[in-house]
Amino acid sequence: xxxxxxxxxxxxxxxxxxxxxxxxxxxxxxxxxxxxxxxxxxxxxxxxxxxxxxxxxxxxxxxxxxxxxxxxxxxxxxxxxxxxxxxxxxxxxxxxxxxxxxxxxxxxxxxxxxxxxxxxxxxxxxxxxxxxxxxxxxxxxxxxxxxxxxxxxxxxxxxxxxxxxxxxxxxxx
Amino acid sequence: xxxxxxxxxxxxxxxxxxxxxxxxxxxxxxxxxxxxxxxxxxxxxxxxxxxxxxxxxxxxxxxxxxxxxxxxxxxxxxxxxxxxxxxxxxxxxxxxxxxxxxxxxxxxxxxxxxxxxxxxxxxxxxxxxxxxxxxxxxxxxxxxxxxxxxxxxxxxxxxxxxxxxxxxxxxxxxxxxxxxxxxxxxxxxxxxxxxxxxxxxxxxxxxxxxxxxxxxxxxxxxxxxxxxxxxxxxxxxxxxxxxxxxxxxxxxxxxxxxxxxxxxxxxxxx
Numbered sequence: 095x096x097x098x099x100x101x102x103x104x105x106x107x108x109x110x111x112x113x114x115x116x117x118x119x120x121x122x123x124x125x126x127x128x129x130x131x132x133x134x135x136x137x138x139x140x141x142x143x144x145x146x147x148x149x150x151x152x153x154x155x156x157x158x159x160x161x162x163x164x165x166x167x168x169x170x171x172x173x174x175x176x177x178x179x180x181x182x183x184x185x186x187x188x189x190x191x192x193x194x195x196x197x198x199x200x201x202x203x204x205x206x207x208x209x210x211x212x213x214x215x216x217x218x219x220x221x222x223x224x225x226x227x228x229x230x231x232x233x234x235x236x237x238x239x240x241x242x243x244x245x246x247x248x249x250x251x252x253x254x255x256x257x258x259x260x261x262x263x264x265x266x267x
Numbered sequence: 268x269x270x271x272x273x274x275x276x277x278x279x280x281x282x283x284x285x286x287x288x289x290x291x292x293x294x295x296x297x298x299x300x301x302x303x304x305x306x307x308x309x310x311x312x313x314x315x316x317x318x319x320x321x322x323x324x325x326x327x328x329x330x331x332x333x334x335x336x337x338x339x340x341x342x343x344x345x346x347x348x349x350x351x352x353x354x355x356x357x358x359x360x361x362x363x364x365x366x367x368x369x370x371x372x373x374x375x376x377x378x379x380x381x382x383x384x385x386x387x388x389x390x391x392x393x394x395x396x397x398x399x400x401x402x403x404x405x406x407x408x409x410x411x412x413x414x415x416x417x418x419x420x421x422x423x424x425x426x427x428x429x430x431x432x433x434x435x436x437x438x439x440x441x442x443x444x445x446x447x448x449x450x451x452x453x454x455x456x457x458x459x460x461x462x463x464x465x466x467x468x469x470x471x472x473x474x475x476x477x478x479x480x481x482x483x484x485x486x487x488x489x490x491x492x493x494x495x496x497x498x499x500x501x502x503x504x505x506x507x508x509x510x511x512x513x514x515x516x517x518x519x520x521x522x523x524x525x526x527x528x529x530x531x532x533x534x535x536x537x
Contacts, residue, residue, distance in 0.1 A: 124269070144305075144310060163309075231370075
């Protein structure tokens with residue numbers, strides 16, 4: 095059993111976007127604040143801070159998760175992925191991001207990082223996902239700009255592209 | 268919207284968590300998936316001095332099926348239950364209700380027992396526990412006890428759990444095949460305005476309703492003709508003592524209980 099004292103900072107280590115990441119956190123520090131203020135990764139947005147809006151969604155050990163309902167100290171030793179992991183290199187967009195851009199699936203962009211992280215994990219697991227499945231996944235997010243239709247369109251387009259890309263990789267191999 | 272300060276204890280064994288509860292009582296709170304407790308902490312509706320994380324206690328992460336019951340440990344996430352290959356066969360009512368429990372993004376961390384411990388009157392898992400007459404397995408450093416669902420829930424977010432007790436597991440009677448579930452909410456995955464679960468028992472049906480009273484309430488209905496059933500459902504809808512709130516009026520909630528109730532009684536008897 096280990097006890098971390100309140101009002102003191104403790105070392106927290108986990109894998110962030112495939113690289114080791116370390117920082118210090120009081121037990122009460124949320125993962126959102128740890129990512130943004132300790133690590134300086136501001137791609138993860140903070141909306142409602144009680145798990146309703148989905149803007150802070152990140153991937154923890156392969157599952158989309160609310161970073162605002164997770165303590166930094168709880169992810170010690172885990173694998174965390176944030177929106178910063180989606181672009182293949184600086185100045186280029188990943189498949190999902192490019193599909194969002196083409197389809198005008200974002201306007202103000204506040205909710206986008208969370209939606210991308212939910213869709214990224216989901217489409218990796220279920221590349222055949224249909225519109226109903228994608229709409230069901232999106233119930234975990236609030237977007238007040240788009241009315242969701244362009245987001246669904248972008249997700250379906252990205253899914254088709256990912257399927258094409260993976261079958262091409264297989265035929266090359 | 269940031270939690271007040273607390274000590275964080277990571278338990279590796281159940282005894283360690285029980286010791287903290289025995290020593291610190293209501294100043295300590297158990298955290299498992301945190302999907303109900305974390306919003307309470309962020310809004311400072313809960314300000315425990317100590318938070319005890321039980322997710323690394325391996326003995327709590329089991330789903331066990333025996334001849335008559337399914338027992339689900341306190342560290343079993345809702346997603347894990349939904350992915351359990353025997354769910355549809357063993358706990359069909361839970362299979363129907365779980366997709367309505369929060370969202371993919373909260374089920375990935377939230378636990379089955381955590382939702383029951385939180386006892387939100389609109390939540391689906393307490394409703395399923397009531398409909399099936401399941402048991403809550405409580406454990407403290409002093410004793411172990413099993414409490415039936417109807418004796419566990421005590422009001423809005425209130426239960427009969429003692430300050431030194433934690434929920435070790437919950438158990439559901441298995442193989443209740445003739446069942447039905449329906450929910451009305453503003454957005455799929457939000458808390459229910461009304462949620463109903465029905466289970467056939469002998470000739471009749473047990474109907475449980477969440478989102479209306481301050482806790483899930485179940486009632487047994489004998490096999491009745493259409494108009495007698497409508498009368499009985501109407502009486503049930505009024506007995507739940509619905510109230511107006513920002514989400515819906517009391518009258519709308521009673522309407523939903525009557526309409527969904529009638530459909531589900533029929534479905535469960537088919």
